[in-house]
Amino acid sequence: MKYSKKTISESLPRYQEIQNHLKSQILSGTWAPGTKVPSEHELAAQFDCARMTVSKAIGSLVEKGLVVRRRRAGTIVAAPRSQETVLEIHDIQAEVQASGRLYRFDIQSRRVGKATREEAEKLGAALGSPVLAISCVHWADTVPYALEERLINLDAVPEAESEMFREVPPGSWLLAKIPWNEAEHRIFAVSADAVTARVLKIRRSAPCLCIERRTRRDSHNVTYVRLIYPGEQHVLVARFQTHGATAR
Amino acid sequence: MKYSKKTISESLPRYQEIQNHLKSQILSGTWAPGTKVPSEHELAAQFDCARMTVSKAIGSLVEKGLVVRRRRAGTIVAAPRSQETVLEIHDIQAEVQASGRLYRFDIQSRRVGKATREEAEKLGAALGSPVLAISCVHWADTVPYALEERLINLDAVPEAESEMFREVPPGSWLLAKIPWNEAEHRIFAVSADAVTARVLKIRRSAPCLCIERRTRRDSHNVTYVRLIYPGEQHVLVARFQTHGATAR
DNA sequence: GAGTGGTCTAGACCACTGA
DNA sequence: CAGTGGTCTAGACCACTCA
Numbered sequence: 001m002k003y004s005k006k007t008i009s010e011s012l013p014r015y016q017e018i019q020n021h022l023k024s025q026i027l028s029g030t031w032a033p034g035t036k037v038p039s040e041h042e043l044a045a046q047f048d049c050a051r052m053t054v055s056k057a058i059g060s061l062v063e064k065g066l067v068v069r070r071r072r073a074g075t076i077v078a079a080p081r082s083q084e085t086v087l088e089i090h091d092i093q094a095e096v097q098a099s100g101r102l103y104r105f106d107i108q109s110r111r112v113g114k115a116t117r118e119e120a121e122k123l124g125a126a127l128g129s130p131v132l133a134i135s136c137v138h139w140a141d142t143v144p145y146a147l148e149e150r151l152i153n154l155d156a157v158p159e160a161e162s163e164m165f166r167e168v169p170p171g172s173w174l175l176a177k178i179p180w181n182e183a184e185h186r187i188f189a190v191s192a193d194a195v196t197a198r199v200l201k202i203r204r205s206a207p208c209l210c211i212e213r214r215t216r217r218d219s220h221n222v223t224y225v226r227l228i229y230p231g232e233q234h235v236l237v238a239r240f241q242t243h244g245a246t247a248r
Numbered sequence: 249m250k251y252s253k254k255t256i257s258e259s260l261p262r263y264q265e266i267q268n269h270l271k272s273q274i275l276s277g278t279w280a281p282g283t284k285v286p287s288e289h290e291l292a293a294q295f296d297c298a299r300m301t302v303s304k305a306i307g308s309l310v311e312k313g314l315v316v317r318r319r320r321a322g323t324i325v326a327a328p329r330s331q332e333t334v335l336e337i338h339d340i341q342a343e344v345q346a347s348g349r350l351y352r353f354d355i356q357s358r359r360v361g362k363a364t365r366e367e368a369e370k371l372g373a374a375l376g377s378p379v380l381a382i383s384c385v386h387w388a389d390t391v392p393y394a395l396e397e398r399l400i401n402l403d404a405v406p407e408a409e410s411e412m413f414r415e416v417p418p419g420s421w422l423l424a425k426i427p428w429n430e431a432e433h434r435i436f437a438v439s440a441d442a443v444t445a446r447v448l449k450i451r452r453s454a455p456c457l458c459i460e461r462r463t464r465r466d467s468h469n470v471t472y473v474r475l476i477y478p479g480e481q482h483v484l485v486a487r488f489q490t491h492g493a494t495a496r
Numbered sequence: 497g498a499g500t501g502g503t504c505t506a507g508a509c510c511a512c513t514g515a
Numbered sequence: 516c517a518g519t520g521g522t523c524t525a526g527a528c529c530a531c532t533c534a
Contacts (some may be wrong), residue, residue, distance in 0.1 A: 003508055003523040015524065027428050028466050039500065050524045055501080063311065066428070072500045072532040080427050083337040083461070087486055089436075090331070108437040179328050180275050180314070185486040189479035190455040207437040207455035207479065213331070218276050231437035231455065238335055238433040249528055251504040261503065298505045320513040320519045382518065415520080 014049050018057040020115040026066050026077050039068060047174040066243060085238035089185065089211065092138050092146060092227075093172055101140040105169045108135040108199065112154070112161055123151045124214060124221040130154035134170050144200040147228040150153050156222045169223065178217050187236070190228065200230050207231030260403040262297050264443070266305035274314050274325050285315060308453060333486035338384050338435065339460065340394060340475075341420055349388040353417045356383040356447065360402070360409055370401045370470040378402035380409060382418050384446050392448040394482070405470060419473065426465050434460040436477065446477050455479030485492040 025031045037043075044051040058075055061067045065084065069075045096103040114128045118182065132152040139147045143219065150170050152160045157178065165173060190210045196206040209229045215222045231238075260268075263368045273279045285291075288306065292299040306323055309315045313332065317323045344351040359381045366377045380400040386393045398418050400408045405426065413421060445452040457477045463470045 003510090015522080027430075028429065035428050041500085050526085051501095052525090053506090053523065055503090056522090058501090069501060069532070071502080072534095074500060080423065080429070083431060083432055083433075085335050085337065085431070087335040088331070088332050089333065175328065179277065179281050181328070182275075182333060183487070184497090185331075185333055185484075187435065187457075187484040187486065188482060189455040189477075190480065191455045205453065205455075206451075207439045209435075209437040209457075222389070229437075231439065236433075236434060236435040237436065239431075239518085251529090256525085263503080289519085298507085299520095300506090300523090303522090304503090306520090314507090317520060318513080319511070319521080322519060414506065 010111065014047070014051050015057040015060075018047050018049075018054055019060055022057065022061060023066065026061075030177065031077045033077050033079040035077045039074055039101075041098070087185075087236060087238040089213075089236070091172060091175065092148075093169060096138070096140045096145055099140070103180045104139050104174070106139070107165055108137060108138045110134050110165075115151075119151055122166075122214075122224045123153055124216075125153050125155070130161075134165070136165075136170060146234070147196055147199055147226060149228075150223060150225040152223045153221055156220045169215065174206070174223055178222055181217050183213050183215045189231070192228075192230075196228055200228070202230050209234050209236070224238065263301050263305040264296070265306075266291065266295055266297075266302055267308055270305065270309060271314065274309075281325050281327040283325045287322055295300070300423060303356055324438055330394055335433075335484060335486040337461075337484070339394045339420060339423065340396075341417060344386070344388045344393055347388065352387045354385045354387070355413055358382050358413075363399075370462075370472045371401055373401050373403070378398065378409075382413070384413070384418060386417070392478070394478075395444055395447055395476045396473060397476075398471060400471045401469055404468045406463065422463075426463075429465050429470065431461050431463045431465045437479070440476075440478075444476055448476070450478050457482050457484070 002158045008191070009025065021185060031037070033180075037058070038046065040051050042142065043054045047054065057068065058067065062069055066078055067075050068078045092099075093103050093239070111133045113131065115123060115125055115131045117127055119131055119133065120129060121128075125131070132147075132154055134150045134152070136148040136150065138148060148169075148171070152174070154161055157174070157221045159177065160174075168176075188210055190208050191205045192200065192202055192208050194204060196202075197206065202210075208231045211227045211229075212225070213227075216225050269286065279285070285306070286294065288299050288302045291302045295302065306315065306317065310317055314326055315323050315392075316326045333339045338346075338372070341351050361379065361381070362376045363373055363379045365375055367379055367381065368377060371377075373379070377434060380402055382398045384396040384398065386396060396417075396419070400418070400422070404410050405422070407425065408422075411421060416424075433489045436458055438456050440448065440450055440456050442452060444456065445454065449454075450456075456479045459477075460473070460477075463474050465481065
């Protein structure tokens with residue numbers, strides 16, 4: 001049978017029909033974890049298509065973690081292990097503006113120097129490396145939105161030394177300068193210390209959400225940032241990864 | 249040219265070689281966002297393989313968000329938008345045991361009844377639906393680890409009504425009972441109220457990390473849970489999605 | 497040894513869209 | 516309207532692993 005595109009039916013790609021069929025069996029619980037999925041040959045016959053089309057459908061389910069493939073053993077429904085979710089951490093400026101508020105930022109302090117032990121550790125750079133340390137407050141309308149404390153490795157981004165961040169906040173500047181990074185995040189709750197309370201205009205020891213991020217580029221540590229959001233105001237939303245469209 | 253598997257070279261699949269090549273161009277910054285990637289035909293010629301092999305390589309990069317494909321326009325390097333990370337939220341029992349500590353849990357309260365307005369809203373069920381409300385403390389050795397407040401929709405999981413959770417905590421019980429869900433998470437910082445402070449043995453108004461999760465199965469809301477972790481003790485770790493192995 | 501998935505080919509037709 | 520990606524086929528060979 002030669003290839004010929006959908007005739008009637010409102011043209012969902014063949015592999016997606018197959019994928020949806022399998023997914024519904026799994027998510028509805030008809031196929032419990034450990035259940036053997038029909039072999040690719042069987043599915044190809046059942047859906048009257050080439051095996052590769054089936055393979056593409058199943059491959060996508062593997063990436064989502066819904067099934068596990070093993071040679072000879074076949075494809076089986078995976079056990080849901082940890083709750084794995086996709087968390088989107090947006091650019092602060094975009095985040096504020098998306099909520100319809102006016103964005104601005106203040107540079108509180110700016111220092112170029114050699115990394116102290118603590119700074120070197122946070123940044124993952126050698127003691128005494130040249131660093132730029134910045135403290136910055138982000139505002140939404142007239143309300144403090146977040147406190148940013150950032151270290152930039154000047155070995156990795158020498159241009160930053162002469163950048164004063166008058167127009168563009170450090171995060172956006174770096175994003176444009178150094179696109180495509182790897183990063184690790186740590187998320188936890190902290191109590192506002194005196195400085196944080198003052199600049200964010202909240203009471204001392206108020207709960208805050210803290211996001212720490214270390215960013216690498218090509219295995220070189222580029223920047224470390226600690227963002228503190230006034231508690232209960234800022235909510236991170238994550239959706240379960242396994243369902244719906246894949247990445248974005 | 250007929251297909252014949254790797255001869256010399258230690259056999260990385262063809263499509264992965266291509267993918268790695270493209271990825272390194274992007275992550276190293278050689279190809280800035282907006283740069284046009286060679287067409288699939290060109291790449292197929294360049295790597296001496298079929299176009300479908302190239303397509304598979306690129307398809308994977310699309311899922312990771314590194315490139316965007318458009319007909320006629322071709323494939324271009326994507327702009328890194330939000331920092332999208334994968335967050336793993338583990339089963340509490342597994343989490344505690346993984347850290348080498350003894351896990352146990354206490355059921356603080358258990359009530360079967362009709363959903364109040366607040367409960368119905370949290371659960372996303374109709375007012376007056378039958379619900380099971382549970383409060384539960386998780387321990388690591390002799391230290392309180394987290395406070396769990398959970399609502400279970402008895403329309404979706406009627407077996408829960410007679411389950412006393414003597415052996416297995418509600419989360420694990422549900423996971424085994426209702427495999428494969430969809431879920432939404434909300435993460436934020438809160439201040440410990442009187443009850444939370446008492447059961448977690450922390451001072452009042454201490455900062456805590458709060459994770460709310462609403463779980464669906466087949467579009468039916470199954471359970472709502474609110475987990476409160478003593479602040480600064482519990483850290484969520486997330487890694488940037490775009491690099492390295494895909495899902496897990 | 498036989499059956500499974502893993503990968504690949506050399507075509508093909510189609511749909512979209514930018515020049 | 517021409518070039519791009521999107522999808523698909525009907526094979527093929529290979530590697531693994533379980534019976």
